[in-house]
Amino acid sequence: MKKVNVAIVGATGMVGRTFLKVLEERKFPIENLYLFSSAKSAGSTVTFNGKEYSVEELNENVFDRDIQIALFSAGGEISAKYAPIAASKGVVVVDNSSHFRMDEDVPLVVPEVNPEAVKNHKGIIANPNCSTIQAMVPLKPLNDKYKIKRVIYSTYQAVSGSGVRGIKDLEEGVKGQPTGFYAHQIAYNCLPHIDSFTDNGYTKEELKMINETMKIFDNYDMKVTATTVRVPVRNSHSESINIEFENSFELDDLVKDLKDANGVVVVDNPSSNEYPTAIDCDGKDEVFVGRVRRDFSVDNGVNIWVVADNIRKGAATNAVQVAELLLSYDLV
Structure with a gap:
């Protein structure tokens, strides 16, 4: 499986930290990892696969770099603003908020149930409610x-x-x-x-x-x-x-x-x-x-x-499984 660049939005929250734990456990093929949060948590450090990463403050320009997949868990308002920005720059967003779930243009995916739905994404895929x-x-x-x-x-x-x-x-x-x-x-x-x-x-x-x-x-x-x-x-x-x-x-x-x-x-x-x-x-x-x-x-x-x-299957693990689907279908 090819390596990709991954971003975590809401990296210091409960689900964000579990994203990292699950990515590490499942040996998700990451080339570069970028961690974003609110100004309050920016500057803190997080350890992933034995390496320390500094958390950056989320802003409209952070997706200008080469990122293939972004896992969002920072609330509906943040997703509503930043997920479309990320998608417009070629990032595939897997969003854990409720904001996009009922949007007819956004697939709502549980990998064991409707994996093929990811193929219809237009830059954003929604994680269902836990x-x-x-x-x-x-x-x-x-x-x-x-x-x-x-x-x-x-x-x-x-x-x-x-x-x-x-x-x-x-x-x-x-x-x-x-x-x-x-x-x-x-x-x-x-x-x-x-x-x-x-x-x-x-x-x-x-x-x-x-x-x-x-x-x-x-x-x-x-x-x-x-x-x-x-x-x-x-x-x-x-x-x-x-x-x-x-x-x-x-x-x-x-x-x-x-x-x-x-x-x-x-x-x-x-x-x-x-x-x-x-x-x-x-x-x-x-x-x-x-x-x-x-x-x-x-x-x-x-x-x-x-x-x-x-927190795991109801949020973080499901999102990581969706990211794995994207790789398996060669969609990123």
Whole structure:
């Protein structure tokens, strides 16, 4: 695989640092590495593959140099301004913000699900929402074989999904210290409130899952609903997913389909208390599935429990996998 020049925008943030960790672990072929951040973090140093790199302040001219791929994780406003600038200079941007996800000209990609979509990029590729990414990986083989009619998401999302402030709010709350990042105390509590509420009563997080699912599967007739909940867990999101299919299935066959799926690990032995948990999935790149059982309330329904590290597969690892796709298809 040829070596390329890579930039990280938001290099000192939680996802930005995980970009670097995943790139290093996966031995991504980097010739030159450029790290960009806000003025606040500019000048700090980061170690990558045993070499120290200085972090530069992001500005409109940093992409004038020879860069093939840029991984963005610095928020929607930064992406909205700088991703088009980078793309105009021949850089392929993989953006982790929500800004471009529903843009019809921007592919929304989970490599295990719709890898070919990267070929349609016009300079920007969007990383889906973390909770959407982990759902898509096991849903893909089931949709291929049984055709999904309806999906009901109920999520249990870790505070790391809110960044370092979310983690701090949980840690301080557990100590009995006053907190104020979330609308209510998160320690020892569950908040059915992720992102802001919209006029229809859904939160933006819930609408992201609904709309992104339909876009990734390219099926706007699919019925999707969601309730997203922030829970007092440090890292890794958990999801209860109820699926209704058009086609009938045998449960043993469906479990085998999940076991054979790329990126899925089935942990499903309830009699021995074996099922995925957030702690067990922390630091891993796979999506873990358990509690697979038929939904007897409909003709062709199943319940699954899905857990994944939201900072890795839900963000950084997925973006790096997209960058690997770009190289494998010779698109940079």
